[in-house]
Amino acid sequence: MTTTTITTIILLLAIGILPLSSGQKTNIGLINNCCDLGYGRFTFSRKTKLSGIYDIPNVCRDDHLEAEAYCDTINGGGGWLVVQRRQDGSENFNRTWVEYEDGFGKLTGEFWYGLRALHCLTGQGGWEMRMDIKLADGTKVFLHYEQFKVASAKDKYKLTIGGFHGTTTDPMAYRDHNEMEFATKDTKSLSQYNCALNSGPSIPHGGWWFNKKCWSVNPNNFYKQYWGVYLKSNWHTLPFVEIKIRPVQCNI
Structure with a gap:
């Protein structure tokens, strides 16, 4: 399981919680999504810490996405799919x-x-996103967006994001990433040059929703690159970052 790619699995992990050992699952069984852990026989609380690997079939009516999932039941009320x-x-x-x-x-x-x-999952709207970050000095912050939507391949997976609140400033707004198309090292973005390669292959920036000034947050950046995220008028590295999504109607 430790070598299985994300092409065939959904992996979810809560900050501060050790993952289950390889092959180990909870005994709760089949659920429809991580929100199911918040009610009925899947009731949980912050103290029970029922984060773990669950079977989540037909997560968006696509057979190739039938998968196991690691659900975060702790951060922000739980019910999150980490992506x-x-x-x-x-x-x-x-x-x-x-x-x-893929x-x-x-x-x-x-x-x-x-x-x-x-x-x-999100193309029809109705999803929110949370980004949990731990900075180099150990400070933990979170960014929460009440709207998160990714368009189709035809529209280059354009991002729609908004409704921010969190424990720091909004880096997605500083160099506006909203309505930006996704770009990778072998594609072009809306910038004057390819931000995924603008420092050359020795310092790759990875794929992201770049704008004309590249980014003010890039979790897929070269690991611990200084320009990882812009918070409160300063740039920071990203030693730890985790992005997760859930339906806005999630009953937690």
């Missing part, structure tokens, strides 16, 4: 367009969920 994680620089994020479409990474390590799946 990206950086924690140690072990994964290569200098990937092609196709790889960012997703890549390891179950217990760093990964990118996949643009095709992100659109499949």
Whole structure:
């Protein structure tokens, strides 16, 4: 399981909670999505910490997305599907367009969920996003967006994001990433040059929703690159970042 790619799995991991060992699952069984852990026989609380691996079939009416999922039941009330994680620089994020479409990474390590799946889940709207960050000095912050939507491949997976609140300033707004198209090292973005490669292959910036000034936050940047996120008038590295989504109607 530790070598399975995100093409066939959904991986979710809560900050501060150790992942289950390889092959280990909870005994709760089949659920429809991580929100199911918030009511009925799946009731949880911050104290029970029922984060773990669950079977989540037909997550968006696409057979290739039938998968196991690691649900975050702790942060922001729980019910989250984690769709990206950086924690140690072990994964290569200098990937092609196709790889960012399909997703890549390891179950217990760093990964990118996949643009095709992100659109499949959020393309009709009604989803929110949370980004949990730990800075180099150990400070933990979160960014919460009440609106998160990824368009189709035809529209280059354009991002719609808004309704911010959190424990710091909004880096997605500083160099406005809203309504931006996704770009990778082998595609062009709206910038004057390809932001995914603007420092050359030795310092790859990975795929992201770049604008004309590139970015004010890029979780897929070269690991621990100084220009990881712009918060409160300063740039910071991103030793740890995790992006997660859930339906806005999630009953938590």
